[in-house]
Amino acid sequence: MAEYAKQLVKEEVTILPEGNVVTPKGFTAGGVHCGIRKSKLDFGWIYSQVPAATAGVYTTNAFQAAPLKVTQESISTGCKIQALLVNSGVANACTGEQGLNDAYEMRKWGAEAFGVLESHTAVASTGLIGELLPMEKIKQGIDQIHQQENNHVSRFERAILTTDTREKGTAVQIEIEGKTIAIGGAAKGSGMIHPNMATMLSFITTDADVDASALSAALKNITNKSFNMITVDGDTSTNDMVLAMANGTAGNSPLDEDHPEWHLFEKGLAIVCENLAKEIARDGEGATKLVEVHVTGAETDQAAQAISKSVISSNLVKTAIHGADANWGRLITAIGYSGQPVNPDKVSISIGSVKVVNEGMPVAFDEAEAKSHLMQDTVIIFADMGAGSGEAIAWGCDLSYDYVRINASYRT
Amino acid sequence: MAEYAKQLVKEEVTILPEGNVVTPKGFTAGGVHCGIRKSKLDFGWIYSQVPAATAGVYTTNAFQAAPLKVTQESISTGCKIQALLVNSGVANACTGEQGLNDAYEMRKWGAEAFGVLESHTAVASTGLIGELLPMEKIKQGIDQIHQQENNHVSRFERAILTTDTREKGTAVQIEIEGKTIAIGGAAKGSGMIHPNMATMLSFITTDADVDASALSAALKNITNKSFNMITVDGDTSTNDMVLAMANGTAGNSPLDEDHPEWHLFEKGLAIVCENLAKEIARDGEGATKLVEVHVTGAETDQAAQAISKSVISSNLVKTAIHGADANWGRLITAIGYSGQPVNPDKVSISIGSVKVVNEGMPVAFDEAEAKSHLMQDTVIIFADMGAGSGEAIAWGCDLSYDYVRINASYRT
Structure with missing residues (x-):
């Protein structure tokens, strides 16, 4: 019975072997080395041609990092995100007033670089807790955004890693109203991975037009069965966040729970989340299987x-x-x-x-x-x-x- | 304030550097190699000259091992234990009907060897889960009980170990009604150590005369602040048990919560449990500190x-x-x-x-x-x-x- 259900899903949802966050139309992504980490890429971004309906799920840790607070504020303003900036190396957690100001500053610089509203800009950080963001280096990262050679999705996937050993990307394709719709994802995990919010950073993109509150409910529900069902070491980090951005460039009529093909979108989203969750678990710190x-x-x-x-x-x-x-x-x-x-x-x-x-x-x-x-x-x-x-x-x-x-x- | 309280305890309770489970009067203990483990001692016992009022605390794991069921039955019969038999190497857990019969048989043989009632005999096992007790070897162990050279408390302390690297014994001395009273303890720990019942085996002896239900309440309360506050690896074993035996040979009038010096007995018991708990944590598998x-x-x-x-x-x-x-x-x-x-x-x-x-x-x-x-x-x-x-x-x-x-x- 479970096998039968799985096959049904496979028929309706096509997994794209080389898929990633820019498989859905209207998204670009990139990454650079700005000097926070010694030599590895440490600053990345995702940009959507148009503001995307966005939902988020955040860590349950009482010590929530500054960028999570700023991103939640952005999303709560209008449920739309157009640009996302992420740094690795420093988590900007337990950094008090100064850390919060830095996260706002990073959001402001990012918004200016992409020419979008601050309230349409999200920020995320991962790395060492308790250190202030090196703002000059963040600025250097932002200054490199529009250099052609930096705009490759694999650079984004690499820039968000910490002790991960490999990039994590996935995408699926579905058809709704006869239109091809893609859902893609990227993630980083490795340490401090535990149920009760998936830990880690995970970013999901889709070109579907999706109602923000339906997207939020689906993301929460699916997170409980995917990201919240993985563990590496029992530690729930201060910086965990899953964001899902739907930019509507596929041209379908808006999806919500009442749309006859809603279940198909949900299935696709579930497969993307499950794939990323499994990749995070497989690449847990020191993991061999x-x-x-x-x-x-x-x-x-x-x-x-x-x-x-x-x-x-x-x-x-x-x-x-x-x-x-x-x-x-x-x-x-x-x-x-x-x-x-x-x-x-x-x-x-x-x-x-x-x-x-x-x-x-x-x-x-x-x-x-x-x-x-x-x-x-x-x-x-x-x-x-x-x-x-x-x-x-x-x-x-x-x-x-x-x-x-x-x-x-x-x-x- | 906490410092002051600690000093008070030290004045009233004397820690005996070489103390152990036979420091209290009227107890003997020993251990032998009966062949369950390759060459290490693997079978031990504690014997009290007279039936001792006994209290127990047991694992909260749903898969409770057979010896725990048998020992609980013994204690519930009359709250008295006179002989305790312990083997290491095989846990006799997840062994069904046969395992339960084996634990009863081990209890019967032990009672016969010491000439005490079966309901005054306790059994405990630690080691690998899912294997049947090798009853012939258990018999060989029991047959060696009365050989003079085996009756040394350090042999008992060694016989109950598994992956532990050292024996764990402790004792304190107090004065009640002008009479010297000792409380001693032995324990094994190492793996599957986690709060929610301390895991491990821990045996406490005292020559005080103590009311069984007061002893039981004190043991439960103190276990929550000692054995239940240690962790090695987050795993709560199927075989965890703490037993406290009070044989009354010190000749005091029976202690319970209403006795004016009850608090002193409680303090002594708390120190013994805390010392054993710390020794278990310090000797956790692979621990260096x-x-x-x-x-x-x-x-x-x-x-x-x-x-x-x-x-x-x-x-x-x-x-x-x-x-x-x-x-x-x-x-x-x-x-x-x-x-x-x-x-x-x-x-x-x-x-x-x-x-x-x-x-x-x-x-x-x-x-x-x-x-x-x-x-x-x-x-x-x-x-x-x-x-x-x-x-x-x-x-x-x-x-x-x-x-x-x-x-x-x-x-x-």
Whole structure:
């Protein structure tokens, strides 16, 4: 049944292998090195030919960074964004009054550079907490925006990275009212990635004409099932933000929940978010593989979400998977302390296609077969609670020596 | 004020540097190698000359191991335990009907060996989940109980260890009604250590005469401030148990909440539990240091507990401390996502005596001084919320390469 539903989606939504944030019409993007980071690109932008209806989802961390406050103010003014500026290297978080002023200044300079309203300009930052934005360098970045050679989407994708090892872009195509519509996305993740707002920065573009409040509701709903279902290390950052910009250049009539093809737009948006979320998990700090935990048969979807997050967040599960060790006791343990109602005698678990626990009891299984699945690029754990029809998928990664190496010396 | 209280405790409660579970009169303990583990001791016992009033606290994990069920049944029968048998190497968890039968059999054999009632016998297991107890080996262990050379408390302390690197014993002495009373303890920890029941096995003995229900209430309350405030890796095991046995051989009149010197017994018990909890945290898998997070000025004690646990549990904080990196941004972040009400502009943080954040703003501090504190055996983080009088301390450890090495290959 789930397989059938998946195929339906595939027929209606085409995934574009080389897709990205400028696949939708009317968007450009670029990036430069402005000197915040030693030599890597550290300043990027997305520009839309026309103001785009925009929705945002923001970190739940009490210490919300300055750029998030400024961007929320922009969006709340008219729900439209036309230009987005992002720097990496410095997060502009815990920087008080001065940090807020700097974020406003960055927005102002960006608006001037693109000739758009300040209230149509969004800013984002990622990097070290507690340092002030080096404003001269930000200015240098902005000054390079209109140099032809900097306007390549791959430069944007690179400029927003921190400890990520690769760029993350995706796009899908759908047809609505006979018109071709694209939805694209870019993201950065790597550290401080945890459910409860996806952490990370994620930017989604579409040339569809979408009602801002419908877009906002869909983004929130889909974020809960994609970005909020990934974890790298259990830490929710101060700077997390997902923005979705819809510029309407595809020429469809405005989409909202009442449009007969709304479900198709939602599906496309969901696939873009899920793809980005998985890419973030796969590229977690020190990660050598993507881990998916599929929970079925829980009492409710919410219970399934909590159980899958409990398993994907367990350091003991993550290290066992790193060592390709079919240590299902750790899976059972993480299910057991999820805080959800669980009947131990009903729980069944498979590692890939290898069943290791059947209704609470160990199964004699082929260790070599389980190990061979655990050595794959993508490891899938299936856990059925035998209690109801609640289901959820969570994504994460293994915990490696490199995670410790990277984080024991990030600042110094 | 807190300092003054601490000194008072020190005057009234004497910590015995070489103390352990047989410091209280009327207890013996020992351990042997019965063959569950390759060469290390793997079977231990504590015996009391007379049945001891006993209280227990058990894991909150839904998958509770068989020995915990059997021990709870023993204690619920008459609140008395005289003999305790513990094996390491196999946890007897997720072993169904057979596992439960095995735990009953282990209890029966133990009762026979000591000539005590089955309902006065407790059993505990720690080790790999999902394997049946090797009953022949358990029998071999029990057969060695009465061999003189095996009755040494250090053998007991060693026999209950798994990936721990050292034995954990402690004892204190108090005077009640002019009589000398001792309280001793032993524990094992290392992996799957997390708040919400302390994980691990911990056994406390005293020669005081204590009312069983008063002992139970005190143990629960003190566990919440000691064992439940430590974390190694965020995983709550299936086998966690704290037992406190009071055999009354000191000859005092029975202690309960109404006894004028009850507070003194409570203080002594609290110090024993706190010492064991700290030793478990310090000896966490791969740990190179003990980390203490002191939270003050929270709205309530409960809020302070949640905030201190959030910080002590953060992989990013733990790796930064491993690298002796004064990365206070990660401390702020973990405070911010604790789910507790926090006013960012009021939070102040010190690393040892080095203030790094003052009311939400970074302080220019001496990196070398902070680093030198972070290189110590014990690292102390102070975080004041500036909001009320709630306070708490949580204990944990750093996250090292060795944590990954140990856990990527535990089973194989």
